[in-house]
Amino acid sequence: MKLETLRLTAEEGMGLLERGEVSAAELHGAYLEAISERDDELHAYLRTVDEADGPSIPIAFKDLISTRGVETTAGSKILAGYVPVYDATVATRCRETGLTLLGKTNMDEFAMGSSTENSAYGPTRNPWDPDRVPGGSSGGSAAAVAAGLAPWALGSDTGGSVKQPASLCGIVGLRPTYGSVSRYGIVAFASSLDQIGPMAKTVRDCALLYRIVAGRDPCDSTTVELPQPVEIPEREDLKGLRVGVPRELNDVEGIEPGVKEQVDRTIERCRELGAEVGETSLPRSVDYGLACYYLIAPSEASSNLARYDGVRYGLRVTGDDGVRAMYDRTRDAGFGDEPKRRIMLGTYALSAGYYEAYYGQAQKVRTVIAQEHAAAFESFDVLVSPTSPTVAFGLGEKTASPLAMYLSDVLTIPSNMAGLPGLSIPCGLSDGLPVGFQLIGPQFSENTLFQVGHALEHAIEFDFVPGRLA
């Protein structure tokens, strides 16, 4: 019997294993087969792993998660051929749970991008429409899950890189509270914002995977123990829940009417499920969030990417004219345009004489953004908005304008800047393409987000299988 992976959730996959209906190796094999059938077109994977190395279901990792013995490139030529000697903590936790690594998924180079078109290894295509992007930077993970090429996957989210591709591919993605998931072994982009997040077909799968990877890691000083254990959601109503609709996040210029319509309908569903819905405001978060993000993230990136110097690993372009020239040639050949652009931005923002006006000021505004969110959470349990202002856009549509691409994250960035968790769930289609609904909660409110997401998921009954594949 051929095992159809297209509809299989992680929970169902585990059920098949538990009941002995399938072996881990068979399950792994079924996904590899699906990959060989559909990934030539999609290019969700950069490489796959042939053998199941554990007793449980498979998982795919974004290619910035270090995997011992398996090449890890972060979508960059500068890391071509780099094989980590150690596992990221999240990889270790998955391994210890018995999950088997299916492969490493495509991504924007160093997670810098919103369409996966910045990968040095070519773009990934959206399973709903291969002429469109899957979003990014975790576009490979999102496309893999949406196309049934993995039951679930890990992505990373700095400015929206889990939530936005989840939205564009019609799956569920969690950007966890900063500090709840270890960054040890994650190729760093912007340390104060990067978080690893689960991507899955259902909210329950997302919660199950979050439970596996979350919690304090002694190797990452910025992690903490979760204040309460992760609960797998069951409730299907929203009685007593206070839902806040931040005006600016729902009315910002550039939100497509079809997106707005689906989101408004979902807000209406919250009411129908028993929630109290009210309007709120995050004026400064939305006005300044994106600008501050594009100072802080490139600043940290300019420093984090300094280690790719050709001395110890990865690409080295040699010559006989000394080490400085070797650095220049290696970094010129190894980095794509977007990392170069951000290294320059960040180097400038951190320079003496500019630091206070740029990086220093952006950090202060970040505090203001956190305070503004905290004030909103005095009246509301969750805040809602579209995840992305648009549905999946066409390949090449925004590559000419970095600014247009940056605006893709305008709705996910503010809460990320505040270190808050956000869940994106599919809430319907617009022109046949998925629309994502963003739920934002206070720090460590993942259990609430899962409950709300789960209840909505049941009410919406979104079919996560792309029509053209069904």
Added chain:
Amino acid sequence: MSWEPIIGLEIHIHLKTRTKMFCRCEVAYFEPENSRTCPVCLAHPGSLPVPNAKAIEWTIKLGLALDCEIAERAIFHRKNYFYPDNPKGYQISQYDEPLCRGGRLVMPGPEGDAEIGIVRAHLEEDAAKNVHVGGAEGRIGGATATLVDFNRAGAPLVEIVTQPDLRSADQARRFLQLLRQTIVELGISDAEMEKGSLRVDVNVSVRPEGSDELRTRTEMKNLNSFAFAARAIAREVERQIAVYEAGGEVEQETLHFDPGAESAPPLRSKEEAQDYRYFPEPDLVPVEPPRELVERVRAELRESPATRIRRIAAELDYDLSEELVTSGRDRLYERVPGDRRGVANVLMNQFAAAGVDPEAVDPEELGKLIEARSRIPRDKFTEALAASGDSGFAAEPYLGDGLVADTGELEPIVEKILDANPGQVEAYRGGKEGLLGFFVGQVMKETQGKADPQVVNELLRQKLS
């Protein structure tokens, strides 16, 4: 016009923690290259630093010993620059919120106390070691390749910065000795220049005596001993004075000495204001030392070397007191009974030459030995001192059983015997060396058996040769 030197120091010390500052690799300086490394100290993608709690505690300890204010919240910063010995492309250091600041070391001196301000003491990680191959031994010039040894990368370093409060090369040397002794006694570092666990950079300027201006300074790096640092400072002070007196201006520059060749003239380089783009290290949370920790560490501090120099100087002179304390022999000095100056002199001279660990010595027995030193032949005294650290050492066997060993006392007697026996002297010199015993017997008879036979033998051989 008379000129006043203005000297400030930057001292780096290696903490002797078992593991590195931000990973758990062993700190080892003499192991095979790159045998003490891991993804963190090699800056592999995704690796993250985790601070060494012991290093933080020891830096606090040093800060307290230097009377610094201990920060309630200290921050690690990234100092960004490219160099092959800097694997991450940034060094994790501290910038405007260090662990310790605003301290002082009050130095006793021949003209009373001098207070040397401590601007700050902060914690950072060491760089790797570049090894140049293919050219002259270890030099970059002419090398065909550079290899990097990461064993040292990430070792904990404390940087101590003084105010420009030092006023002479000699005072700077004495400050360094006192600081070194303070550090060694805290048990946090070997602080040995020869092993590289203490490094000093010096800033020097001069100004007209009585003025309070600060003129252009030059920086001196790679000074490989305290004595050399003092000579280099003295030379630089003279040079700057000569420049001003010739109507010139001192230029801001760095003098890099060649650690391998003291006499080689230093390389001069213009100080480029390099922009390190410092920003708070986002991979680490602020260090907030609990008050209980600070108080516990404070309670562990013992009497400082400076205090002991002052106390001992009251019964000796200042120089001898300073030598005793900065050589780590003052505690033994205080426990050895006997004439103070005599004990101090023996400890700083013959005892020091014997290389015995002062901690291993029984002070009572050493006291007996020093008391009787005038009656003990020199080589026997040396032998006794060398054995003074052995367990169960007793002075008794070396005391010569009351025998007279003083050559000053025995010499006239020996001469008298030789004068009284010219025939035997001639016979001995003619080859009858067996007669030595006769002469010894005569001296013993004359001294009623109280002469040390060994000393007598020596004296006779001298006189008869």
